[in-house]
Amino acid sequence: MxxxxxxxxxxxxxxxxxxxxxxxxxxxxxxxxxxxxxxxxxxxxxxxxxxxxxxxxxxxxxxxxxxxxxxxxxxxxxxxxxxxxxxxxxxxxASYISPQATVLNDGRIGDNCLILEDNTIQPFVEIGNNVTLWSGNHIGHHSVVRDHCFLASHIVVSGGVEIGEQCFIGVNATLRDRIKIGEKCVVGAGSLLLTDAEPEGVYMGQATERSRVPSTRLRGI
The missing domain is CATH 3.40.50.20 (Rossmann fold)
Incomplete structure (x- = not known):
């Protein structure tokens, strides 16, 4: 029932x-x-x-x-x-864990979690309470996602990363292995983090600007 x-x-x-x-x-x-x-x-x-x-x-x-x-x-x-x-x-x-997610961490997932399709959660990962993983993320082995975090889509969390409480990680962000993200950090879309992030820090990827050269003048496209 x-x-x-x-x-x-x-x-x-x-x-x-x-x-x-x-x-x-x-x-x-x-x-x-x-x-x-x-x-x-x-x-x-x-x-x-x-x-x-x-x-x-x-x-x-x-x-x-x-x-x-x-x-x-x-x-x-x-x-x-x-x-x-x-x-x-x-x-x-309640937690929802998509049957289309690959979950290999022996159930180390807290309550009130929303884990959507195409997430890959590798062995020895720990995911806290009240965490959202939107679709298509990679959470590398031995990483920890603390309580109350929100990870958008197509994020790569390499092995051994620690993400502190109440962080937001934007789409297509990449976190290098064995770094620590302090609590209440914002890691913007497309960001590449290679070192530790300070608590309450804001780390933004560089937005692409419009080229001044018309597309009709670009060769090879």
Whole structure:
């Protein structure tokens, strides 16, 4: 029998999470929830929207799990806050691990994690609680991803890397082996990190600028 699931959030992330839990996991999403101040509609994607303040009365933790489907707003602080609040109410926090992901770390993955298709998680990796790995990432052997991180898509984390709490890693970033990323770091899209990153640092890849030469004048294209 499928376990009943309440999803915190009303954004695209919540919509995507509901799709995956419903299609590929042993869960039946039954409701969405957000703080009462943010309830604008009575339903979302055909399911009722219930104020978070009423969730325990409407959806007993003994009979329902919860998943906090929030992105990296305020460097993951909002997702962390709601995750801790839901746990304090007694909810078991669900995780979704895609059957299309390659997971070789013997289940060293925390709760409230969202791990989408085409991720490769090599042996001896540790992934904390409340971590999002969007599609197509490589997490190298002996690496550690601490709690409340968000990794976008097509990121290469080489072997033995440590990523501190509440970090955001953008698409196509590359992290060299055996470096440490301090907590609350932002590593922008396309960045290449070869040395340790300081806590609360911002590391941005260089954006490509428009060439002043028209494309019709470039040879070999």
């Amino acid at each position: 499928k376990r009943k699931l309440v999803i915190f959030g009303l954004t695209d992330v919540a919509d995507v999470a509901c799709f995956y839990f419903k299609r590929f996991a042993n869960y039946e999403p039954v409701s969405f929830t957000v703080d009462a101040a943010y309830v604008r509609e009575s339903s979302f994607q055909g399911l009722p929207v219930v104020p978070f303040e009423e969730s325990v009365e409407r959806f007993a933790p003994e009979e329902h799990d919860m998943f906090v489907a929030v992105g990296y707003t305020r460097l993951n602080a909002v997702r962390k806050e709601k995750y801790l609040a839901a746990k304090a109410l007694g909810y078991h926090m």
